[in-house]
Ligand SMILES: [Zn+2]
């Protein structure tokens with residue numbers, strides 16, 4: 001404990017396309033004012049991490065030097081700096097189990113002031129180049145990005161709350177009403193969370209995925225298999241694309257009734273998507289795009305505590321930090337039965 005600044009820790013750094021290396025790097029050191037030192041307990045591997053791993057970039061953000069990935073994470077507060085309050089302005093104490101919001105907005109730019117911290121001009125985002133993420137043993141993070149979890153919670157659930165938060169924000173944008181018919185394209189972790197929350201909001205949910213085991217899991221969670229309805233399902237109120245864009249967005253657009261809503265939550269690998277103009281124009285569709293999330297952690301925690309979402313069933317694999325390269329290889333290949341892989345440093 002005494003010599004943390006000179007101590008080292010294990011981390012997994014991405015050096016280039018498909019080049020993950022386990023390395024010893026300097027320990028982050030003691031927390032400053034408003035910061036906590038967290039011992040990382042669980043990190044989720046996200047589809048967006050897989051994009052960066054496969055392509056060396058995501059959107060127009062390119063990897064220009066080695067970076068530690070990992071933005072879905074939870075851990076134990078190891079040490080608390082002066083003046084530390086968590087995301088709900090409660091004092092933070094060492095030993096607390098926290099889920100950590102990877103987005104560190106500045107709180108004072110025009111977008112933050114407007115209540116849109118997801119568009120912050122000065123955003124730091126853990127695990128997105130050039131900011132390091134959580135695939136390591138320790139991190140120093142702002143206390144305000146920490147959200148306390150009930151003692152005894154599985155840290156993997158804390159990591160899943162990031163994915164779940166994206167889903168909550170997606171539902172917020174979707175204009176779903178009680179009794180709406182909703183199609184979800186893509187039954188990955190985000191799609192499965194979106195589907196569960198659409199159902200919780202009173203919708204009838206149809207879902208599909210190219211990977212049969214994921215559709216099967218969705219059906220087990222109470223959704224209807226979209227394929228089983230075939231051509232007669234052409235008039236959903238809301239279609240939510242949670243795949244890797246590409247043809248999925250057009251597929252979603254084809255399913256929506258005139259005047260309905262199309263939501264894009266997936267991230268395209270080649271930074272493009274195609275939509276037939278006549279489809280969206282003739283139907284007068286409202287198109288909503290998901291940009292990360294707002295303050296969704298407190299709601300995510302409550303919904304999980306109230307049993308309104310099953311996150312445990314989405315965790316298909318767990319592995320130690322040293323197995324991270326294998327986990328990414330497996331996720332990038334979409335090997336059965338990958339849904340969500342959790343790394344436990
Ligand atoms: Zn993610």
Ligand SMILES: [Zn+2]
Nearest residue numbers: 106109112120
């Ligand atoms: Zn800002």
